[in-house]
Amino acid sequence: MHTDARTLESGSVLEGDLCIVGAGAAGISLALEWIGAKERVLLLEGGGFDYDPKLQDLYRGDIVGLPYFPLQAARLHYFGGTTGHWAGFCSTFDAHDFEVRDWVPHSGWPITRAELDPFYVRAQKVLDLGPNEWLAAAWQRRDPALVPFPLDPRVAWTKMWQFSPPARYGTQYRGAIVGAPNVHLYTHANVCEVEASEGLRAVEGLRVRTFEGKEYRVRARRYVLACSTIQNARLLLASNRRATNGLGNAHDLVGRYFMEHLEMPSGYLATTAVPMPSTRMYAYEFGKTKARGEIALSAGEQKARRILNATVSLEPGSLDQPGESTFQAMPPKAVETMRAGGPGAAPDRAPRPPDARRTFHLLTRQEQAPNPDSRVTLSPERDALGMPRARLDWRLTELDRRSFRSFYEVLGREMGRSGVGRLRMRDWVLESIDSAWPGFLGGGWHHMGTTRMHPDPRRGVVDPDCRVHGLANLYVAGAAVYPTAGCVNPTLTLVALSLRLSDHLKSTRA
């Protein structure tokens, strides 16, 4: 079912068993799991079915830390959310991403990769990915032309990626959601406050506003916030009627540990082997490539060097060509105005034939170390619905900087040893770790970590079941719960976690 919330009478009360706030990758993946269940599910989406600049502006916010692109350009505010313009990059977190690494402060998840594996399998179907194969050898068996570089696995390896078509939830799942008798989608329903009970033990309801000045309430037995990493934190912080610091924030953790993936042009590879090694395994063409490899360092090497996890992709390019960070390659205006399936929905890069050249640009995608000072707070400015805007203070650490250099030193040596080629570090990688970040500092438009998962309420906002500590019926879905960022795009993992949350909610239904 679907109702445009603008048509409701002001003062209405919507009631259900489960209320999901946000209809993006996390919220819709969760809602799909409940189709046909006996529970009545309310799915609240602040936007409509189409892009609307007025609604998109609700995501505008302040940037006060390291330079970051406009927040309204980073997430799409309509049904389907940011899947409306994502590129479909998917890979799994590594097992050691979940472990405590003594050289990475605040690292460690309360769950293991093995616990998440069955949900990865299910998430692959939701995202229209290929088989549950994540080893280079398995893909080489399927296509012998995909030959990984002969790297020593004790040092470096080829990490596989798969590409969703990409799944645009807004079109792909609209019919299923709208047609489900027990799932009621409300569009143009912007939640402005989560109302807690006296004593702050549970959520009693949500306050929803529309641009038309209507206000109404939503009551459910359980609530899931699935409206993106920054907006989840913003909503909790702004829900301060009974809790001065916001809900779930007794230990001043909501909004902290904001993480990005540092996606930076970092080096070049000149292949020296004769004949030239096949690089088809590492080639990518938007909309056509099903799987490709990127180069990562082994867990052992990361531990020995005390560095963060990262992968590097190869893109044919000359040694004299300047590299572009993701932000530069996809300027904010282009990102902001992208429509599902429309022009600009893919990175505007001309396809390059594989094996055509001997030299490659190396683009690194590195996890950001969890940092409590990297955070989302509230701006004094309010949006058109009267809600405080988000303020992002993105900060990086010495470990983030040092890891790049060490990564390339190890990889350069291994590329030489294996005979693949020679690697050149870009100037900024060579500079002292005390140097400022280069002007083309960029991320992957990936937002993670503002309501991190930890069993101890003093160290995490949500528990291992993604329930907000202290609140019996409030949960968070999405990359906001990540304690660490891994080095892969967040969508596959956040969908897997949403399915895991769904199973938990089903197993604990009254």
Next chain:
Amino acid sequence: MDRRRFLKLAGAGVVAGLATSGCEAGGPSGARSLDRPDLLTALAPERVRAIGARYRRMVAGERDAGSLRSALLGPHTLRSRLPWLSPTVGQRIHDDFERGDTVVVDGWILSVTEARQCALFSLLPA
């Protein structure tokens, strides 16, 4: 001739012969491989020359052809004079990477051997 004397003479003959024939790296063909780094298969000669020039500026004791050749050939051990025992330049480069005997020149992560080759190459007329 007893066996011990035969072996001594045979060994001396081999060494004497080799001392005048030139080893892989030091003989006429070896000289060519020393100043023709394999990097030239991937990088333009100007770039290799620039890398070599940068290396010579970086390492004070390896700025002329003589010092570079000496560094490349290593100490005059028996092994270095026996072509079938002496590693090829390619093997030395591989071994450098294996051991971590690398140097960063203009951002390039190179084996010390090939960096010296680039330096020698940079001394050749363009």
